Amino acid sequence: MMARRSDHSQEEIREMAIKASRSIIIRKGLSALSARKIASEIGYTPGTLYLIFKNQDDLILHINAITLQDLHKQLVSAIKRCRKPESCILKLGHEYVRFAVENRYLWNAIFEHRLPDGQKLPGWFRVHIERLYNLVEVQLESFNNTKRFDTHLAATALWSGVHGICVLGLTDKIENSNEKLIQSLVDSLINNYLAGLR
Amino acid sequence: MMARRSDHSQEEIREMAIKASRSIIIRKGLSALSARKIASEIGYTPGTLYLIFKNQDDLILHINAITLQDLHKQLVSAIKRCRKPESCILKLGHEYVRFAVENRYLWNAIFEHRLPDGQKLPGWFRVHIERLYNLVEVQLESFNNTKRFDTHLAATALWSGVHGICVLGLTDKIENSNEKLIQSLVDSLINNYLAGLR
DNA sequence: ACTTATAATTGAACGATGTTCAATACTTTT
DNA sequence: AAAAGTATTGAACATCGTTCAATTATAAGT
Numbered sequence: 543m544m545a546r547r548s549d550h551s552q553e554e555i556r557e558m559a560i561k562a563s564r565s566i567i568i569r570k571g572l573s574a575l576s577a578r579k580i581a582s583e584i585g586y587t588p589g590t591l592y593l594i595f596k597n598q599d600d601l602i603l604h605i606n607a608i609t610l611q612d613l614h615k616q617l618v619s620a621i622k623r624c625r626k627p628e629s630c631i632l633k634l635g636h637e638y639v640r641f642a643v644e645n646r647y648l649w650n651a652i653f654e655h656r657l658p659d660g661q662k663l664p665g666w667f668r669v670h671i672e673r674l675y676n677l678v679e680v681q682l683e684s685f686n687n688t689k690r691f692d693t694h695l696a697a698t699a700l701w702s703g704v705h706g707i708c709v710l711g712l713t714d715k716i717e718n719s720n721e722k723l724i725q726s727l728v729d730s731l732i733n734n735y736l737a738g739l740r
Numbered sequence: 741m742m743a744r745r746s747d748h749s750q751e752e753i754r755e756m757a758i759k760a761s762r763s764i765i766i767r768k769g770l771s772a773l774s775a776r777k778i779a780s781e782i783g784y785t786p787g788t789l790y791l792i793f794k795n796q797d798d799l800i801l802h803i804n805a806i807t808l809q810d811l812h813k814q815l816v817s818a819i820k821r822c823r824k825p826e827s828c829i830l831k832l833g834h835e836y837v838r839f840a841v842e843n844r845y846l847w848n849a850i851f852e853h854r855l856p857d858g859q860k861l862p863g864w865f866r867v868h869i870e871r872l873y874n875l876v877e878v879q880l881e882s883f884n885n886t887k888r889f890d891t892h893l894a895a896t897a898l899w900s901g902v903h904g905i906c907v908l909g910l911t912d913k914i915e916n917s918n919e920k921l922i923q924s925l926v927d928s929l930i931n932n933y934l935a936g937l938r
Numbered sequence: 939a940c941t942t943a944t945a946a947t948t949g950a951a952c953g954a955t956g957t958t959c960a961a962t963a964c965t966t967t968t
Numbered sequence: 969a970a971a972a973g974t975a976t977t978g979a980a981c982a983t984c985g986t987t988c989a990a991t992t993a994t995a996a997g998t
Contacts, residue, residue, distance in 0.1 A: 577984085577986080578984080586948090588985085588986080589948060593946075597986075598985065654854065656852065657912075663912050671913055696928060698914060699932075702905040702909070703929050704901070706900045707896075707901060709900075709903075713854065716896060726893060730893055730894060731897045734934075734935075736936065738933060738935030774956080775955085784977090785976070787958080787959085787976070788977080791975075791976080796956065
């Protein structure tokens with residue numbers, strides 16, 4: 543019923559392609575990624591990639607989803623040992639910055655990549671983003687204070703803010719930016735925002 | 741001494757090129773911009789553009805600088821009639837969102853564009869960014885409260901945060917995003933951050 | 939075992955892209 | 969009118985994403 547080149551199943555090729563792509567992004571950034579480079583690294587031709595991925599956007603989304611998963615994992619393990627929600631959120635911010643710096647190119651790829659205009663992110667991808675916001679929201683829910691507030695809104699505002707600092711810090715749009723400064727900015731944002739929430 | 745095609749001076753061509761580029765970005769986004777399209781819109785050839793701009797990055801930086809100037813102008817005029825620094829900063833946030841929504845593609849181009857790796861933003865461009873941060877910083881300085889804080893750090897943290905909300909909101913990375921929701925998020929971030937600052 | 943059907947894989951082709959630079963066309967000077 | 973000199977061209981190069989007829993390798997049928 544089937545006739546393949548014997549060497550690898552499509553599933554194997556898929557994994558090889560993703561692995562090679564990640565390696566290219568890590569070494570040279572998203573802009574250096576191309577179908578021909580991926581193909582040559584895994585010993586196939588460009589055409590083969592289009593049997594497995596709809597197009598390049600599809601491939602990049604899958605790569606970025608993996609990065610988001612990795613990030614989520616790191617964040618979860620970072621707050622294992624912390625009690626108070628305030629320090630949890632601070633740790634989350636801290637770890638987010640650390641991850642972004644350590645995995646600069648992979649992290650950058652998530653936000654450098656844009657779908658063609660009007661095209662919405664697929665639901666399976668958006669899930670990965672929401673899981674991150676959720677980490678913060680859970681902490682805000684366990685805030686035991688008298689004032690009531692919309693935890694979903696607060697989590698979105700605060701986390702988007704932290705992200706904004708990271709983006710501008712790591713793309714040279716903040717002067718004299720370095721990891722330490724970015725961490726201070728994130729600390730400032732989180733500390734004051736949380737203080738204001740009470 | 742010179743031999744030009746009589747039609748236009750280089751300065752005129754420069755302006756025509758920038759105008760045409762802005763028009764393309766407004767209509768179709770930064771990704772639709774190309775040397776050939778610009779050239780054909782102004783009745784010249786791609787090669788001509790390279791007599792005037794170092795390369796495409798240089799051209800885009802000049803376009804983005806204009807957008808940053810426009811934004812700055814809008815922000816300044818938005819806070820003309822406000823007294824208290826808190827409401828000034830809220831207005832700044834509000835106006836930033838409004839500008840980003842209204843000039844979506846031009847605004848997007850500022851952050852979609854990335855220089856080749858390791859290449860720093862030129863100083864003349866960075867000035868435009870700093871002028872924006874400065875609007876916030878000035879307001880924070882006129883905060884008359886007992887507590888002392890680093891106004892530069894605070895302005896950077898808060899404004900980067902506002903920007904982060906805009907980016908994620910306008911690039912489909914926040915669920916059910918629309919201008920009203922983005923405005924609420926920005927309000928939340930500013931209000932709580934400022935409350936925490938005191 | 940041989941043939942036929944079928945599916946995996948190829949690689950050439952298409953229309954783009956940014957950028958360069960010898961050749962050309964035009965202006966000014968001699 | 970000829971020479972000098974420069975603004976402008978446009979073809980060329982190396983890329984890019986994507987498609988699809990042609991090819992190859994396997995499985996099924998006899």
